[in-house]
Amino acid sequence: MKDRLEELQGNVEKYDNDEDLNIAKHFAVIDMDGESMNDVFYKVNFLGNAIDKLAELINIIQSLQNAMLAPLPDIQSRNKLEEKILEIRQLGNTIRKNLNEMKKMQGMDTNTDEKNARQRIIEIHTDILTERFCDEMNKYYKSVVTYQEQCRTRIARQMQIAGFENTDDEIDKLLENGHSFLYPEIRVQLEKEKQTLYDMEARHLDIMKCEDSIRELHALFIDLADLINRQGADISSIADHVKNADEYLETIPHILPSKKSNRPAKKVILSLSSNSPLPYVQQQLIRYGDSIFLIFGVSGCCLNILLLSRRQFQTSSCCTYFQALSVIALIHITIALGLYLYTLDNIDPLGISIICKLRFYIVQSTAMMYRWCLTIACFDRYALSSADVRLRKFANVKIARRVVVAIILIWLVLTLHIPIFYNTINHICIIYNNIFASLYHSAFLTLTGCIIPISCMAICTLLIHRNLTLKRQRRQQNAPKAKENEKLQSRRDQQVLIMLLVQMIFYSITVIPLMTMYFYNAITIYLSKTLARIIIERFALFITEMINFLFPVCSFYLYTMASHMFRVELKAMLYSFLKLQWLKKNISIRPIDYEMKVKPKPTAHAIEFNSNKLERITEVSQERKNLSPDIIQ
Incomplete structure (x- = not known):
């Protein structure tokens, strides 16, 4: 196998x-x-x-x-x-x-x-x-x-x-x-929390504003420190002058330790410490210049009031305005110049806050009142010379009195900001550290006291010239043969126009410098100034105030120089006053039986007095007929 x-x-x-x-x-x-x-x-x-x-x-x-x-x-x-x-x-x-x-x-x-x-x-x-x-x-x-x-x-x-x-x-x-x-409760709580948040935001904004203010104050203090550093030499010189003045006073044995002698010494020390002659010049101008202004101003306003109260002037609406102007100017001059003269030898009352506020309030309100009385008087003369009947109805005495009351009330209200803005700082009455208030006050005075009144008076003067020209042409057409009356009326028209021009020009000259200084001081309120510049500015303001006082002081003398009828009525008033005084001195008291038995025969002096009186009355009546009331100043 x-x-x-x-x-x-x-x-x-x-x-x-x-x-x-x-x-x-x-x-x-x-x-x-x-x-x-x-x-x-x-x-x-x-x-x-x-x-x-x-x-x-x-x-x-x-x-x-x-x-x-x-x-x-x-x-x-x-x-x-x-x-x-x-x-x-x-x-x-x-x-x-x-x-x-x-x-x-x-x-x-x-x-x-x-x-x-x-x-x-x-x-x-x-x-x-x-x-x-x-x-x-x-x-x-x-x-x-x-x-x-x-x-x-x-x-x-x-x-x-x-x-x-x-x-x-x-x-x-x-x-x-x-x-x-x-839930509703939660919603209510939410609303409360929102309100709290809003309050916190508002407080935050306030804190931010406060912070800005603190920064501005810090910058102001820095500027003040710089100013003090720059004025160190001036302060040293002031101390040296005061020391020299004290040594000089000690060397004078005959000076008495009284209040009257110490006050001039203090003023000399102040003038020496300022190293300028301007304060001394200002004191002398107050002592003599304001005294002259007060005397002539009070007397002129009183004569204006007495003269315009006469029956001949009661029918003229223009005289109503000038009478109110004189009363208001009298108050203005008395308070303004009187306080200046009082402070020369006494303690300055403007160091008190209430007096400081009231003084400037009264002075400025009265100044505005008489300025606008003059402005409305120019409009009244324009209305009187107009061809319009409705406009001529304005030139009425009743309407003039109502307008005067309205002017007083209006300027008492419009100048209420003055006692609010003015305060006393180191015994000086000024608008301190408020640029808005200073600019508003300067713009208010410049517009309402200078620009608007002068513009209105200039427009009224031009309109009056036009109305007088038209009136003269109508008279020539209606009555060509009346040459004498035409010449007389032409002279009256020219006199009215000249009076208006004189008033307007004089008012403009006296008020424009003061308004310019007000505006300049408002612009330079935050500038750092040296002692010399402050003294010069105060002296310039004082000079412009004195120029501004010329209009209310010289109003009577302007009327006297410009109006012929004013001079005539003044002579008549003085003549009647002197006549009354003469009659009082020559009144004799005798028994009645003596007058019945013995009738005194008039002496030659009495007959001569009566004839002169009759001639004078006739002359004054003739002059009143020849002159028209519409030219009364």
Whole structure:
């Protein structure tokens, strides 16, 4: 029998080799114990467990959402819900990241057969896990949307119960901020907190404004420090002058230690310390110049009042304005110049706040009153010379008295800002450290006391000239033969026009310098000035104030020089006054029996007096007939 063991073993080896070739040709062999497949199965198991945990968290969130929708939700449930939502978000991000890594692992093998088999395994597991993840996340999003809709419905119902009307956008904002429920008490508390927040913001703004003010004050102090440093030499010179003055006073043995002798010494020290003769010049101008102004101004205003109170002037509305102007100017001059003269040898009462405010209030209000009385008087003369009947009705005495009362009341009200703005600082009555008040006061005085009155008077003067020209032309057409009357009326018209021009020009000259100084002081209120500049500016302001006093002081003398009839009536008034005084001195008391027995014969002096009186009365009456009342100043 033939031994066939070796042949069979060879056939078996051959068959095994062929089978191995067929398996390698048609199938892929994968090493399941390799590191790559272990990583794959580890990620598959990790993702499966993570998706199972995600499903458990979604179920927990659904239960917590149902608890939050209860009538009395717990704050702990709300906190747990927020924690679980945060865990879901973190877990979802982790799962999404691992799925992306598995997709990247599909092309990592070098062997093509093994690569295809491994890729199919990863794709199958990736698709299954992705589908499970998407299903769970869709379930989570669906529960979140349902919960938000229920919360929106609940908040809207609670708002309606509480009486609040809110739009859908406002409710969405509440949901975005995490308010899933809202009670009326919470809403009231929220409103209180908002009001508290508004108050805090308002206080913050106040603090910011206070900070800005502190910064401005700091800058002001820095400027003040610079000014003090720059004026160190001036202060040293002042101290030297005071020391020299004290030594000089000690060397004079005959100076008495009385108050009257000490006051001039103090003024000499002040003039020496300022190192300028201007304060001394100003004192002398107050002593002599204001005294002359006060004497002539008071006497002129009193004569104006007495003269315009006569019967001949009571029928003229223009004289009513000038009589009121004289009364107001008398008050203005007495208070303004009287206080200047009082402060020469006495303590300045303007250091008291009330007197400071009242003095400037009365002086400025009376100044505005007499300025506008003059302006309305010009308009009254324009109305009197107009051809319009309705406009001529304005030139009436009753209307003039009402207008005067209205002017007084208006300027008492419009100048009320003066006692508010003026204050006493270091015994000086000024508008201190307020640029707005200073500019307003200067602009107010410039417009109402200078620009507007002068413009009105100039316009009225031009209109009066036009009306007088038209009136003269009408007279020439209506009565060509009356040459004498025409010449007389022409002279009267020229006199009226000259009087208006003189008043307007004199008023403009006296008021414009003062208004210019007011405006200059308002602009330079914050500039750092040297002592010499301050002294010069105060002296210039004093000179402009003295020029401004010229108009009320010289009004009587202007009327006397410009108006012939004014001079005639003044002579008649003085003549009647002197006649009354002469009659008082020559009255004799005698018994009745003596008069019956002895009839006294008239002396030659008495006959001469009566004849002169008759001639004078006839002359005055003739002049009154020849002159028209419309030219009375």
